[in-house]
Amino acid sequence: MSSRPATACGQTEAQPAGVPADGPARAARAPGRRRAGGRVDGDAGMCARHRVGSGAALEPEAPPPRASRPTTAAPDEAARHTRAEVNLAHVRHNLRELEACLGSVAAAAHGCTPERTPQIWAVLKADGYGHGGRAIATTLERAGVRGLCVALLEEGIELREAGVRCPILVMGGYYGRQRDGIENLVAHDLTPVVYDAGQIETIASTLRYLRDIGGLAPGRERYRVHLKIDTGMGRLGVPDGELGAVLEALRAEREIELDGLMTHLACADADSLAATEHQLDRFARGCQRVAQAGLRPKLRHAANSAALLRLPHAHLEVVRPGIALFGVHPCEGRSSLVPRAPHLRPVMRVLTEVVALRNLGAGESLGYGHTWRTERPCRIATVPVGYADGLSRALSNRGALLVGGRRAPIVGTVSMDLTMLDVTDIPGVRVRDEVVVLGEQRGPHGTDEITATEVAGLTSSIAWEVLTSISRRVPRFYRHG
Numbered sequence: 001m002s003s004r005p006a007t008a009c010g011q012t013e014a015q016p017a018g019v020p021a022d023g024p025a026r027a028a029r030a031p032g033r034r035r036a037g038g039r040v041d042g043d044a045g046m047c048a049r050h051r052v053g054s055g056a057a058l059e060p061e062a063p064p065p066r067a068s069r070p071t072t073a074a075p076d077e078a079a080r081h082t083r084a085e086v087n088l089a090h091v092r093h094n095l096r097e098l099e100a101c102l103g104s105v106a107a108a109a110h111g112c113t114p115e116r117t118p119q120i121w122a123v124l125k126a127d128g129y130g131h132g133g134r135a136i137a138t139t140l141e142r143a144g145v146r147g148l149c150v151a152l153l154e155e156g157i158e159l160r161e162a163g164v165r166c167p168i169l170v171m172g173g174y175y176g177r178q179r180d181g182i183e184n185l186v187a188h189d190l191t192p193v194v195y196d197a198g199q200i201e202t203i204a205s206t207l208r209y210l211r212d213i214g215g216l217a218p219g220r221e222r223y224r225v226h227l228k229i230d231t232g233m234g235r236l237g238v239p240d241g242e243l244g245a246v247l248e249a250l251r252a253e254r255e256i257e258l259d260g261l262m263t264h265l266a267c268a269d270a271d272s273l274a275a276t277e278h279q280l281d282r283f284a285r286g287c288q289r290v291a292q293a294g295l296r297p298k299l300r301h302a303a304n305s306a307a308l309l310r311l312p313h314a315h316l317e318v319v320r321p322g323i324a325l326f327g328v329h330p331c332e333g334r335s336s337l338v339p340r341a342p343h344l345r346p347v348m349r350v351l352t353e354v355v356a357l358r359n360l361g362a363g364e365s366l367g368y369g370h371t372w373r374t375e376r377p378c379r380i381a382t383v384p385v386g387y388a389d390g391l392s393r394a395l396s397n398r399g400a401l402l403v404g405g406r407r408a409p410i411v412g413t414v415s416m417d418l419t420m421l422d423v424t425d426i427p428g429v430r431v432r433d434e435v436v437v438l439g440e441q442r443g444p445h446g447t448d449e450i451t452a453t454e455v456a457g458l459t460s461s462i463a464w465e466v467l468t469s470i471s472r473r474v475p476r477f478y479r480h481g
């Protein structure tokens with residue numbers, strides 16, 4: 001949970017007025033635009049009523065893009081130019097693309113009755129996959145998602161405090177050792193995922209206690225939960241052998257209403273779908289046992305992004321996409337796996353700028369451990385981004401960042417706060433030129449893009465980890481278009 005109060009519509013600051021999508025650093029260099037402390041004035045914001053600054057007067061001909069203040073670091077703390085730009089219009093676009101996938105499947109299967117189109121419950125754990133959970137949640141709720149899923153109780157509370165009203169499923173299943181975790185859950189109207197009889201009994205006894213002390217709102221006497229069935233992930237969820245006891249507990253506790261049944265797929269993005277089909281069969285059998293026990297949950301869900309895109313029969317009543325909403329195709333580079341690939345747009349760009357330049361002669365070494373040595377006279381740019389920001393140290397002497405629309409190889413060891421780039425082959429690089437760490441850059445030398453999937457490939461990781469690694473000290477700036 002952020003220590004900062006909810007500021008989705010807080011005072012605006014941050015994005016320079018009139019900044020082109022690809023050029024905050026360039027625009028920031030325009031004379032008269034910087035104020036003391038290195039900040040840039042701007043007319044930008046999610047809420048017009050909070051607008052500050054005088055961007056229009058500074059650059060009347062260019063309508064400023066809308067952006068809000070960062071949520072992970074206050075502007076005054078963010079004197080460094082390194083930042084993440086989060087494009088909320090792209091989130092909405094990706095949602096529409098996923099809806100279109102569901103819609104076409106529903107149309108084919110059921111004659112397009114809206115009731116039969118699966119609901120989308122967006123997975124926004126880990127601060128919305130690193131994009132800022134509150135802004136993404138409010139954007140998606142306004143755009144029509146029917147529910148949200150988080151891992152932690154505190155993530156759910158954060159979204160409620162940001163004003164989210166739709167159901168929020170807390171998937172992690174741990175609500176603290178004390179009763180106050182469950183009390184918090186109830187106070188914030190969060191839907192717990194349960195998978196053992198003990199959890200069910202604890203929730204029920206907490207509800208009885210709250211009812212007895214008059215702490216339950218009228219109509220809240222029965223509390224909705226979702227039951228997770230383990231069908232092969234082997235992580236969380238009730239195993240086959242314990243399902244009987246869990247169903248007994250659900251039937252016994254009148255305070256609890258079983259509203260949903262879920263499972264999680266381990267291999268939906270794998271080349272072979274055999275393991276996933278096996279999991280779906282086991283889930284279907286689990287659902288049957290629930291029905292035989294006389295329980296009637298309204299919602300069944302199993303599909304993550306990959307299953308949403310690949311497996312229409314896994315859609316059921318609810319789908320739970322995460323990564324696809326952030327513009328990453330879960331099977332990127334393996335297009336044959338997805339017959340109707342949606343056109344997803346990456347949501348996050350990470351930018352920084354050149355802070356120092358130096359010329360090195362042939363045969364000089366640089367960076368911690370002197371892991372790189374020049375073979376010719378080189379021009380080296382230093383950028384203020386490092387592994388503490390989420391730029392993996394595994395990119396040392398391997399990856400590249402974009403300068404002027406062209407790749408500049410990372411040379412030497414990525415350090416905690418700083419990274420060096422070989423810009424010898426990129427003419428005219430100057431201090432304060434924009435550098436793109438993640439995302440697209442259009443520049444004088446071309447257009448290129450570094451995707452989370454590409455970085456993951458270089459670092460033996462996955463796009464999920466690349467995005468969620470962009471750390472708290474990188475302020476997020478929100479754009480609407």
Ligand SMILES: Cc1ncc(COP(=O)(O)O)c(C=O)c1O
Nearest residue numbers: 123264304305320321322323324
């Ligand atoms: C239980 C559960 N459901 C859905 C998702 C969403 O997965 P994806 O990001 O692959 O769409 C996750 C993410 O890890 C998850 O843990």
